[in-house]
Amino acid sequence: MEDKLNDDIGEAKRLQLWEMMLKLRLVEKKAYDLFLQNLIKGTSHLALGQEAIAGAFGVALQEGDYTFCTYRGHAHTLARGSSIEGVLGELMGRQCGLMKGKGGSMHLTDVEKGVMGSYAIIGAHLTIANGTALASKYNKTKEVSVCFFGDGTTNIGAFHEALNMAKIWDLPIVFVCENNLYMEYTAISEVTAVEHPAADRASAYSLDKIIVDGNDADEMYRTAQTAIKKARDGHGPSLIEAKTYRHSGHSRADPGKYRPDEEVKDWMENKDPIKNYRQKLLEFNIDEKTITGIESKIQQQVEEATNISKNSPIPDIKEIYTDVWADGGYKWHN
Amino acid sequence: MKILLPALSPTMETGNLVKWLVKEGDDVLSGDILAEIETDKATMELESPDDGKIEKILVKEGSENISVNTEIALLSVEGEEIEEKIEIPIESSPPVIPNGADTNTKANNISMGSLLKEQSNSLETKNWSEKEITMREALNQAIEEEMIIDKDVFLLGEEVAEYDGAYKVTQGLLDKFGSKRVLDTPISEHGFTGLAIGAAMSGLKPICEFMTFNFSMQAIDQIVNSAAKSLYMSGGEINVPIVFRGPNGAAARVGAQHSQCFISWFSHIPGLLVVAPSNARDAKGLLKSSIRNPNPVVFLEHELLYKEKSNVPEENDFLIPIGKANLIKEGSDVTIIGFSMSVQRILNALPSIEKLGIKPDIIDLRSIKPLDEDLIYKSVKKTNRVVIVEDGWGNTSFGSHLSYLIQSNCFDYLDSEIIKVSGKDVPMPYAENLEKLALPNTDEITSAVKKVSYTN
Ligand SMILES: Cc1ncc(C[n+]2csc(CCOP(=O)(O)OP(=O)(O)O)c2C)c(N)n1
Ligand SMILES: [Mg+2]
Numbered sequence: 001m002e003d004k005l006n007d008d009i010g011e012a013k014r015l016q017l018w019e020m021m022l023k024l025r026l027v028e029k030k031a032y033d034l035f036l037q038n039l040i041k042g043t044s045h046l047a048l049g050q051e052a053i054a055g056a057f058g059v060a061l062q063e064g065d066y067t068f069c070t071y072r073g074h075a076h077t078l079a080r081g082s083s084i085e086g087v088l089g090e091l092m093g094r095q096c097g098l099m100k101g102k103g104g105s106m107h108l109t110d111v112e113k114g115v116m117g118s119y120a121i122i123g124a125h126l127t128i129a130n131g132t133a134l135a136s137k138y139n140k141t142k143e144v145s146v147c148f149f150g151d152g153t154t155n156i157g158a159f160h161e162a163l164n165m166a167k168i169w170d171l172p173i174v175f176v177c178e179n180n181l182y183m184e185y186t187a188i189s190e191v192t193a194v195e196h197p198a199a200d201r202a203s204a205y206s207l208d209k210i211i212v213d214g215n216d217a218d219e220m221y222r223t224a225q226t227a228i229k230k231a232r233d234g235h236g237p238s239l240i241e242a243k244t245y246r247h248s249g250h251s252r253a254d255p256g257k258y259r260p261d262e263e264v265k266d267w268m269e270n271k272d273p274i275k276n277y278r279q280k281l282l283e284f285n286i287d288e289k290t291i292t293g294i295e296s297k298i299q300q301q302v303e304e305a306t307n308i309s310k311n312s313p314i315p316d317i318k319e320i321y322t323d324v325w326a327d328g329g330y331k332w333h334n
Numbered sequence: 335m336k337i338l339l340p341a342l343s344p345t346m347e348t349g350n351l352v353k354w355l356v357k358e359g360d361d362v363l364s365g366d367i368l369a370e371i372e373t374d375k376a377t378m379e380l381e382s383p384d385d386g387k388i389e390k391i392l393v394k395e396g397s398e399n400i401s402v403n404t405e406i407a408l409l410s411v412e413g414e415e416i417e418e419k420i421e422i423p424i425e426s427s428p429p430v431i432p433n434g435a436d437t438n439t440k441a442n443n444i445s446m447g448s449l450l451k452e453q454s455n456s457l458e459t460k461n462w463s464e465k466e467i468t469m470r471e472a473l474n475q476a477i478e479e480e481m482i483i484d485k486d487v488f489l490l491g492e493e494v495a496e497y498d499g500a501y502k503v504t505q506g507l508l509d510k511f512g513s514k515r516v517l518d519t520p521i522s523e524h525g526f527t528g529l530a531i532g533a534a535m536s537g538l539k540p541i542c543e544f545m546t547f548n549f550s551m552q553a554i555d556q557i558v559n560s561a562a563k564s565l566y567m568s569g570g571e572i573n574v575p576i577v578f579r580g581p582n583g584a585a586a587r588v589g590a591q592h593s594q595c596f597i598s599w600f601s602h603i604p605g606l607l608v609v610a611p612s613n614a615r616d617a618k619g620l621l622k623s624s625i626r627n628p629n630p631v632v633f634l635e636h637e638l639l640y641k642e643k644s645n646v647p648e649e650n651d652f653l654i655p656i657g658k659a660n661l662i663k664e665g666s667d668v669t670i671i672g673f674s675m676s677v678q679r680i681l682n683a684l685p686s687i688e689k690l691g692i693k694p695d696i697i698d699l700r701s702i703k704p705l706d707e708d709l710i711y712k713s714v715k716k717t718n719r720v721v722i723v724e725d726g727w728g729n730t731s732f733g734s735h736l737s738y739l740i741q742s743n744c745f746d747y748l749d750s751e752i753i754k755v756s757g758k759d760v761p762m763p764y765a766e767n768l769e770k771l772a773l774p775n776t777d778e779i780t781s782a783v784k785k786v787s788y789t790n
Contacts, residue, residue: 066536099569109568116535117572121559127525128560131532131540138488138514138538145532161525168520323570324604326628331704 004284009218011286013059017217018281019294021055021274024075026302027084031074031091035252039310040091044105045072049215049247052273053178054079056220057146060228066116066145068129071106072246073118076148080113084305089312096312100319114143123158125149126175130162133171133231144231145173152183154197163205163239170236174227177241178214184250185258198241207239214242215273218280245271335384337407339371339393339400341586346373347641350398351406360388368407369395383766386411462647470640472614473503473579476621477541479650481511484539487625490517490526491543491580500545501581501640523552527578531560534576539625544580547596547634554599561630562605575628579621582610582634583675583725584773590761593769595726597673600632601702601735608702609656610634612677614644616700619654627656636675659706661713665693668719668783671710671736673699676723676774683779690780692787702732710736711743718749719786723774728756753782 005011028048034040047054054069058079061067069076074087082098090097091105098110106120116132119125129147136143153159154177166173177198181188194200199209212223220242227238245267249256256264281291321330339349350372356362362382369380389408393400400406467475481487488511493500495508495518508516519526523544530540544550550557557578564572583595601608607629611617617635624631646652662677663684670687672680677698687694695713699706714720720740724733737752755774763769784790 097569099567099571102569103567107567109564109571111568111571116532117564117568119560121555124524124528124555124560127522127528127556128532128535130525130529131534132536133532134529135533135536135538138533157522158524158528161520161522162528164520165522165525165529323566323568326565326573326575328570 005286009221011284013221014218014281014284014286015290015294016059017055017221018277018291019298020058020079021051021217021277022295022298023084023301024051024055024078025274026298027078027087027305028074030302030306031088032248034088034092034306040105041093042104043251043253044074044091045070045251046248047072047075047178047246049267049272050178050180050244051075052217052220052277053176053214053242053244054148056217056224057148057176057228060221060224061114061144061146064114064143065228066114066129066132066143068116068125068132068145068147069108069118070122070125070149070153071118071120072150073108073148074105077108077110077113077115077118080110080115082108082110082113082115084301085308085312086110088305089309092309092312093314094309094312095315096309101315102319102323116145122153123149123156123162126153126162127158127165129173129175130166130171133166133173133237134169136172137169142232143172144228145171146176146228147173148176148178150183151177151179151181151188151192151197153177154201155192160201160204163201163207163237166237167205167207170234172231172234173237174224174231175237175239177239178244179241180244180246182246182250182259185254196241198239202239205239207237210238210240212240212242214244215271215276217273217277244273247272335386335409335411336405337368337380337383337409339402339404339406340380341402346402348399348401349373351393351395351400352377354391354395356388358388358391362386362388362409382409384409384411460649460652462649462652464645464647466643467614467646468641468643469611469614469617469635470501470503472618472644472646473621473635474505474507475646475648476618476625477504478507478510480622480625481507481515483650484625486537487539487541488515488517488533489541489543490519490530492519492521492545494518494543499543501637503635503640504543523549524556527553527556528560530576531556531564531574534561534574534630535564535572539575539577541577541579541625544578546585546592546637547580547582548592548594550578550580550596557600557606557630557632558603562603566605573628574630577621577624577627577631577633579624579633580635581637581640583636583638584757584762584769585637587764587766587769589764593762595634595674595724595757596632597634597702597724598726598730598732600634601732605630607631607656607704608634609700610636610674610702611700612636612639612672612674612698614642615646616654616660616698618646619652620656620700622650623653623656626653631656634674639675639678642678654700657701657704657706659700659709660698661695661709662698663694663696665695665717667692667694667717668721668787669695669697669710669713669717670721670723670779670783671697671699672723673702674725676725679725679774679776680723680779683776683783686776686780687783690784690787690789692783692789694783705736705739707739707743710740714740714744715747718747720748720750720752721779721782721786722752722754723756723779724754725757725773727759728754729759731756750786750788753786755779755782 054075086098133145352370498505530542
């Protein structure tokens, strides 16, 4: 038992991973509740069930590193340490939101934390992430850029353009494909010429084929660490395919009925990253009180942040005309 | 009809006449091969521009280093003097255009350079040490100077490094700055545009060259959705200081996919500055300002202007502010507004306008966005009449918006409808005569001026 705890990851990191995943889960559950209360409107894409991936990277990355994610990016943003009220407030369109209510659920951004934006056009951010990676190389600084995207994204040209460029210039970047088996409503296998949509394409860009259980936080953490170190040490890009599953539909409006019941049940009951990790922590002899202590701490943080967001004013109407140009304004003046 | 040595490639300045395939006295049909010409890239065939008889051969076969536009033969064409009457509608209730297009845009060639010399530009107070150079050289100087001044400036695009640029604008920069700062990219417009935007987000100042702006459509998502909107969407957190540049507009005889103007497209987008110089001097000053500007700038050059010369200051602190138009000719009777290539078209029409006793204000906008509204309205309030000339399609065009702005800001001052002379709303045709018809020409501009002036 002792040995298990003192492996390459260790107790402290495991508790960090636990706390991180739990935060992502509980905030997104709260976001869902707020939808039902009609406090969050519009569309939104939850990553419930996929927390181990963003969570593991959140723990493995350093301050200053850059991350890029998709419209399904609440978890990835929180994982970098952005405030819960910043995220929930943005979803509610309040002044306290990360971007003062100007970006919304699909565009969460927090530059101070290295969150270089959430992108709602499939594929675009893979190429943009290459840019921050290029800048790090250009300036001889040591940041790593990480870019998260879905399985469906592997079929757009930008995926291929980005991998090729990352490789020819050996950029310090990690591409993370979260293969949740579905695009919007169609299984990725229906429309893809290879079995592993990302990993089977890696060899075309002289990259290693890396497939990992994206719902196993320990394995995800190890994979993240290796790829980040490789990039930081100047040995170039990696492409990781993490197998996972989303618990809810593609977006708010989607009940996800196109997926077989047994499949959903299997992933929810047997492969839930959080349920399984809790079990693992107990097997590793971590005190249950410590585990529940973290649970109630996060729960409380989420409630407090929810209150702050609910009480935050809506954006000042003057905000409509700010930040079009770099001088902060709407009309460009010389 | 004179047969001139044509520019068979964008960079060709001279050619060798390898072989004549016709002799004096031969009857030829339009499209018949007359000669083989060797360029810096390949051997190409010169076709007869018209049906006729080879009157005289002026340059012997085997001649080398003949300059582009040298007369190499004379073709006698039956009824040459009689010009075909073609009616082309222009915007508004269309006056009838008596004949096709200017048969030679070089005809009344009024050089931009001389006009610039004449007028004292109040913005440029300093006494610069100037040299007459081409727009291609001016752009190259601007990039080089800014790369020396600011180590965060770098250049990327297809063929920009080893090959010196498809249009030679980036000549010599790889040698001077090395491959870290002058990057040859794969043919991945979406990919390298995204990369440039990401680099800008983390503080570098990329100059992203499109071989031509036709290919920027591959990257339009990145320009519109990433570069232009990130600052706003991020609540002011993410800045994208970047210049997208390359040749825009109608080139010569390259057909519909390689010949079009994107000014109206880009100026539609909040968050993008749009600049389109008409001459070498402005090109240098504006490109330098664009590189220093903290916003995304779409910098639209014109392939057919690359070789045009004007006097350009050599100092590296010579800047032309973005958003300042240039009153290149001062008159009193009508305001004619153009930008990029259409400025040259207006100048070509100037003699026939002056012949009517009409003295125009001619405004070169230089920047489309932001627009120098003050200068425009001041001129319109003086002349009370406006003609706008743009190469791009007239439908929902920038010129349409400009005429809206003028009518809403100068309504009480207008003595006539505003007339817009735009490119015809057709994909650019290939044949020489059709291509000329598709673009604004001297007669259309003159007719428009006449119409707003109620002159016959
Ligand atoms: C270029 C583009 N095409 C289509 C869409 C619409 N769209 C939004 S999400 C999505 C599915 C993406 O699937 P995947 O990459 O697997 O990501 P997931 O949603 O599963 O995380 C599509 C087609 C889009 N946003 N961008
Ligand atoms: Mg998916």
